[in-house]
Amino acid sequence: MHVSTRRRLHRSTAVVIAAATMALTAPSAGAVTGSADPSRFIVKVSAESGNCSGVLTAPQWILTSSACFPDTTAPGASTHPVTATVGSTDLGGTTGYRLAINAVVPQSGRPLVLARLATPVTDTAPITLAATPVQAGETLQVAGYGRTATEWVPNQPHVTTVTAGTPATTTFPATSATGPTTCRGDAGGPAYRTTGSGPELVGLNHSSWQNGCLGETETRTGATEIRVDDLHDTLTTQMNSPILTRYLGLGGANSFLGSPVGNEYTVAGGSGQDYQHGAIYYSAATGAHIVQDDILTKYKAIGGPTAIGFPLTDQNTTPDGVGRYNHFSLGGGASIYWTPATNAHVVQGSIHEKWAALGWERGLGYPVTDEVTITGITGESGRYTDFSHPDTASIYWSPASGTHEIQGDIRKKWLSLGGAPKLGFPTTDESTTPDGVGRYNHFNHPDGLSVYWSSASGAHHIQGAIRNKWADYGWETGFGYPTTDETVTSDGVGRYNHFTNNASVYWTPATAAHAVFGSIRETWAGLGWENSRLAYPTSDEYDVTGGRRNDFQHGNITWTSANNTTQVTYF
Structure with a gap:
């Protein structure tokens, strides 16, 4: 059986328009329904070494065969310029669009790729992805821009009626009683059923015996289709994924994130995707942002979005150039900060707000602990975070005392005497005395307590x-x-x-x-x-x-x- 790969197709019709978008005359308004003329969603894929077929599955996505991209094995840009002609009823005419393909997403376990168009096609209806399995004996149509019984390089897509055989795990056979099933150049073209609401994509052309194709003498008949009827959710997720859009915008597998690890997953009202060197998290409220390295390890260890929300920033360098950080969407604020000396720690809630008000790392330094729970002298539960200020510093919070910082010799004295469990939580920040000479903190000890300092x-x-x-x-x-x-x-x-x-x-x-x-x-x-x-x-x-x-x-x-x-x- 001959495989309908791009490398074995007729080369004389290859079209190369590198990184370009060419608008031909727009399709008629009637084509927008997607059911009056199925040729609108059939795509011709053109590269330097030959042509394939494909199918428009979303305004900016086509699904086609990985044979069209033999050197591209990971998400990202194609290794060579490729264009797609979309929405045309006649390649020799002026309808449709010729668009550069700027990224491809190979599908795991099947010779399929999602290919992203440089710009969306908004006036041509994509085909609907089938959500029910193909059945043995079902009547389908297969289509493509490949060779026919009478033409080497047709300008119009051909549509052939076939009968589906018994499906295997990833493929199903197709036969036609009226001529060729598929020929060279049809790889990646759609196999679809016709329903009352329009065509539904169940498979993609993969290979055939070429019986009846122009110039072929093979007498064996039939073709093999790659199943997509069980990929509805996977493909829909990818085509609508802000995470994938962000990742491809970074360069895909050639970016600093490397290749994907596993599939995109749902978490806490949003989604995430892991990569070799980081992750991207998304929610509708926060957008898609990158978390990496030790910050990502910390984020996952504490529960990720369920603990402190989704990232509001990518991982950034701190203004002093020493550390890295991400901010997160937890109410009241949350961040994870990292330096080589302090490692990665979470600051959140009221403590986060106080730290920010005091100048972030330029005030008290970097966090050296996560937020820690502690019980005060009155029995109330509070929390604190320690920071890397050269003289030492902490921010403490309790419901009764509020949120206050304590540092230096006052903090050392307070801790040496037992801290919050013995002396209570601070009720002031470290403050300058009225005479300008000393510093002090007051505390919520039941009898009233302060620590005062002067040089x-x-x-x-x-x-x-x-x-x-x-x-x-x-x-x-x-x-x-x-x-x-x-x-x-x-x-x-x-x-x-x-x-x-x-x-x-x-x-x-x-x-x-x-x-x-x-x-x-x-x-x-x-x-x-x-x-x-x-x-x-x-x-x-x-x-x-x-x-x-x-x-x-x-x-x-x-x-x-x-x-x-x-x-x-x-x-």
């Missing part, structure tokens, strides 16, 4: 009644900055903070919190602080005649302004 004092935490007393005196503008964390006294009874302006606040359950500062503080310290006979302060410093005084559990200390001396009284 002179370092970072220290202060909380509860001691913090409230310090606040009453004007925060850092009063006693200055804390020089200690809140610390348990040596007798284990009370707690205290010291401050930079020669001041302290001491607290016990019995005495509450009171401030001691200046000369009175120095005298009390000289006596041994709370271990002295005076024990703990029971008042703040207050005015007396000629000076100031603090009361203690067992006495007082009075400062006299006239001579700048202090006097200790016990009782």
Whole structure:
């Protein structure tokens, strides 16, 4: 049996129009129905080495034999210029279009290709792809621009009535009682049934014994058709696929993505396609975008579109030139960022919004963790992401505290004391103090808590009644900055903070919190602080005649302004 391949066809009629689109006179309006004149959807495929046939299956797609593209084995541009004549009733006339084929998509397991036209044909109705199998004994038509019984190179497509034999998995036989079935040049032409709603494509011409064809002496009859009746969904997906359009626009298998791996798949209201070196994901809301390398690995590991939505961007280089990123469509925002030093990590939701507001990687650096769940001191569940800022940085979120960043020595102090589970979530970003000298974060500890830092004092935490007393005196503008964390006294009874302006606040359950500062503080310290006979302060410093005084559990200390001396009284 002779195979109707392009290499064995009559060469004298080859037409070459490289990368061109030539509009001939448009077909008549009556041809748009697709049923009055089936020759409209029959296509002639022309290349340097010969001709094939094909069939228009969508405005910008034809289906034809892979014999027309013997050197093209993967999706992408054809290895040689090929054109298609579409919508013509007579190649010697002026109707129809001659269009360049700019990409081909070989079909796995069958000698078929989808070929994309340079521009859509909008006034010629494509043939409908059959959705029901061909049946043995069914009457069909086969057509093409190949040789006939009387012409070497016909200008009109021929249509022959055939009877289908018993279908195999990928082929079915066809026989004709009235002359040739198919001849050389018919490879890729349609085999179709006629229905009340128009023609339906069930197969493509593959090979025949050439009986009855001009110049042939073979007496055996019959032809073999390639089945397409079971490829309705596959072909429809490809012809309507924004992913395939994007991929072919990149260069197909010759692009940086390489060859497809598997088939296009449905996911989370959109679709995806894997390639050797990446993937393309699509949804109607986001379009088709590329995800690659470690970002793709991370994306798939967390659940892909079901976790953080579809990509809103291709993989891009960050403004600093160090990393790569994709943004995704999760409500509230989501991104995956990667650098060689930090690897790929997800930032999402409120943390993503805060990071963006702070300047992305130019603010806190790159994420070094995914978003992590943590429980705060009040029992509420929160989340955080750490970043690569040279001084260290994190963004924390909880429903009660909101979303705030914490960094540097304040963050280190907070974490060293137990972080959110012990001190609560930050309720402020790291902020500059009113005096412009230091920095602080407040936290949602039930008793109230802050960590304050200055270059002179370092970072220290202060909380509860001691913090409230310090606040009453004007925060850092009063006693200055804390020089200690809140610390348990040596007798284990009370707690205290010291401050930079020669001041302290001491607290016990019995005495509450009171401030001691200046000369009175120095005298009390000289006596041994709370271990002295005076024990703990029971008042703040207050005015007396000629000076100031603090009361203690067992006495007082009075400062006299006239001579700048202090006097200790016990009782």
